Amino acid sequence: MILKTKTLQMTKTPQTIAGQKQEQDVAFFLRRAFKDHPEVLVINDFKFSFNDETAQIDHLIVYTYGFVLIESKSIKGHVKVNNQGEWTRSYNSQWSGMSSPIKQVELQQALLKEMLMHHKSEILSKLLGIKQQGFGGRCWHYLCAVSSNAVIDRKTMPKDVSDKLFKTEFLVDELKSIMNLKHKIIRLVNVADTRPDFNQQELDSIGQFLISQHIDSNIQQVDGAPAQLKQIQPIPKRPELKSALAPTNHLAQSNATILAPVAALAPDQHPILSCKYCGESTLYTPMHGKFGYYINCNQCSKNTSMKQPCPQCQSKNTKVTKRKETYTLNCVDCGFEKQII
Structure with a gap:
């Protein structure tokens, strides 16, 4: 890894x-x-x-x-x-x-x-x-x-x-x-x-x-989390989620925080991940770090969190879960779920 x-x-x-x-x-x-x-x-x-x-x-x-x-x-x-x-x-x-x-x-x-x-x-x-x-x-x-x-x-x-x-x-x-x-x-x-x-x-x-x-690490703090060591929290299992096996080359061709306003996305529209620094939306690598799931841009080598507001109710009370190579955005408030990678 x-x-x-x-x-x-x-x-x-x-x-x-x-x-x-x-x-x-x-x-x-x-x-x-x-x-x-x-x-x-x-x-x-x-x-x-x-x-x-x-x-x-x-x-x-x-x-x-x-x-x-x-x-x-x-x-x-x-x-x-x-x-x-x-x-x-x-x-x-x-x-x-x-x-x-x-x-x-x-x-x-x-x-x-x-x-x-x-x-x-x-x-x-x-x-x-x-x-x-x-x-x-x-x-x-x-x-x-x-x-x-x-x-x-x-x-x-x-x-x-x-x-x-x-x-x-x-x-x-x-x-x-x-x-x-x-x-x-x-x-x-x-x-x-x-x-x-x-x-x-x-x-x-x-x-x-x-x-x-790491000094000058590109890993970003999520939701203002303090820069200190945290205990590892296991990702809760959600049996209702459907798993999908991604292609073997998915890590090299994945997709990663939104440049356009989330409100512009329709509820049934696939959330688009893109690098918040250079805008790259196709060449990045999904990764997991101290502050959760994020993508590392293959173009500028900087990181962007996968966590984003809910496209349906705009709530920021969301989380990202992973099953095999599938990443899903889950809204705690309205129950909205959508595969993002």
Whole structure:
């Protein structure tokens, strides 16, 4: 499940343009692999502060057993790492040193772990009245993804660095190997796997907490809700709703808060969702975050809440429910229901 997409920046220099393109390429492969996986949460371009320190993680994965941090590097030409862990790369036949992305992501991981452990009592639930294990004993990994056209000299590279360095197209294979996710039934009977796992509620709580900590996040507050961590409230089941299975490519071609006045919509007219920033009404991704369901615009990368006034009675006392890939607007006051995605 993708919790946050890559935030596009206005860049001018060739280096920053190439760096952003590399992050987009990695985000693309992560989306293709994990967008429908409930036990894998992906946060792209995650920036946070803790204890007077700030870190920016290019790609963060939270899964059943732990965390994987990914640093993206745009490297054209050759890249070498000596026995001391010092990096060099060639550009236009000229060699120059570069900072180690491995050391960079190590520091990011340490700060992230500190923040999560500091807030563990707010995030993790209790099982049978016993406090769950914190974050220190979970699986922690980090990788570096470099451009597909880079030439990696692995012969002279230390093995511990080579094992963490992957070209973009091979990244997902390594992630699946690291996570080693199994079916829940197999997990219960596999006594050899002693990794402590997060349950689904804990995964959701971790995801919501991290999104709430993101600096300059595009997630909007709904109905003036305070910017603070909330307990996850399960979506109430409504047996009277009819479910509809959306096409497999629906996430890439969905539709997202109204630009035209809601009063102009007839009661039987399909409510139209569109980005309230750029007006895009066809290219967006339905998502769920701290303040409920929203859409992320594929054009401007900003978010718009799915919640809107009732087209029939104009009441603002509405809510959005989800069944499979179908999103429905429900009016609490008049009982009006309408599929919006």
